[in-house]
Amino acid sequence: MKPAFSPSLMCMDLTKFREQIETLNGRADLYHVDIMDGHYVKNLTLSPFFIEQLSKVATIPIDAHLMAEKPNDFLVDACIDAGASIISIHPEVVHAELFRTIAHIKKLGCQVGIVLNPATPLAIIEPFAHLIDKLTIMTIDPGFAGQPFLTEMVEKIADAKRFRAEQGLAFTLEVDGSCNEKTFKQLAQAGNETFIVGTSGLFGLDHDLSTAWEKMEAIFRKQTEGIYL
Template sequence: MYKFSPSLMCMELTRFKEQVEALNERAHFYHVDIMDGHFVKNITLSPFFIQELRKISKLPIDAHLMVEKPSDFVDMVIDAGADYLSLHAETINGDVFRLINHIKDRGRKFGVVLNPATPLDSIKHYIHHVDKLTIMTVDPGFAGQKFVSEMLDKIKEAKKLKEENNYKYLITIDGSCNKNTFKQLVEAGAEVLIVGTSGLFNLDEDVNKAWDKMMETFNHEVKDITNVAN
């Protein structure tokens, strides 16, 4: 079954509790973007946001650290309640094994994120430790950007590697997951779709109705592919 992870930077924050309580019954993960204004030119959510989210949800929280120095944030987001820590490969080469060991020693899952221009080969020495592999299909930093179709080949490569080596990572897609891309992503090997503005929240003011519309579209687009989500 395919899984869906709402990107909460795209939600209506004035209706935080209402929307989270609705999504608790439908989503599989929550995706929380933490940006420092340096690695990307934007500032979004924070460890405090995760702390507040944890109070009203038991779903797994995936903290996506779009920051220059992830080691400065790791313990903060773990203490706040994150279950997965997804770190950009571009930021961790200097201490990646130390970070992996620390995250797993604290009982959390290690995720790695690849920007569109970063090849899968760049993580070959630690890919076997990865629990969640996130492939960016847009350049990071802002919502609503154009889908980078060249990333379909990277998704296929990640799926092939996973099957050939019995790796356990979840193939996760971040960026422009919506009615125009669902079929291509699933066919390429996507397992978790991070849905934001175009894929979910802009479909209806009522997030319950928005979810139903998203799933109707998704199931229609992938109806000829096996293991379609319910």
């Protein structure tokens, strides 16, 4: 299995937007776009407009991570219209609309991701796990980059992998939060497949993004040697 990497674009240098996206197009597997509404989390970040501009130069899928209290009001459709390939939502905010939301996203031709906060139990996905394409385990509380890694989440990742195998499911496993030199090995050992890399894992490694990517890959290979065969 080949691990995948998803740069978190809230951490990129927006003054070098086209240059950095063109650099990542040939290296990354998908783009991670955080959209926060200031209510679900006390922060505001990117937007459907950002996705629209990104889609003009991106050559890989765009994953819209919706950290919003009411994503169904307009964000889901707006992100899909803007060019998102994957819509990732937090199950707590859609409640009774969850199955309708999943069906709606798929009807519009997008994949569905479910994101679990550290305090959200894995068991919440059991009724609908067969319908999703990606499961994201957050290893920090949502809302801000640069938070300390929550080691308690490593077992949650391993549990998700076991659950997937036991149920014969096919969703991919992804981690969001502090994917870097200090955590790559334990995340890989737990069974993670897609690593969302932000400032500590990618963008902060060098002022030149090509060099930063090479450093990230070298670190990852060293930390995970023998795990991905």
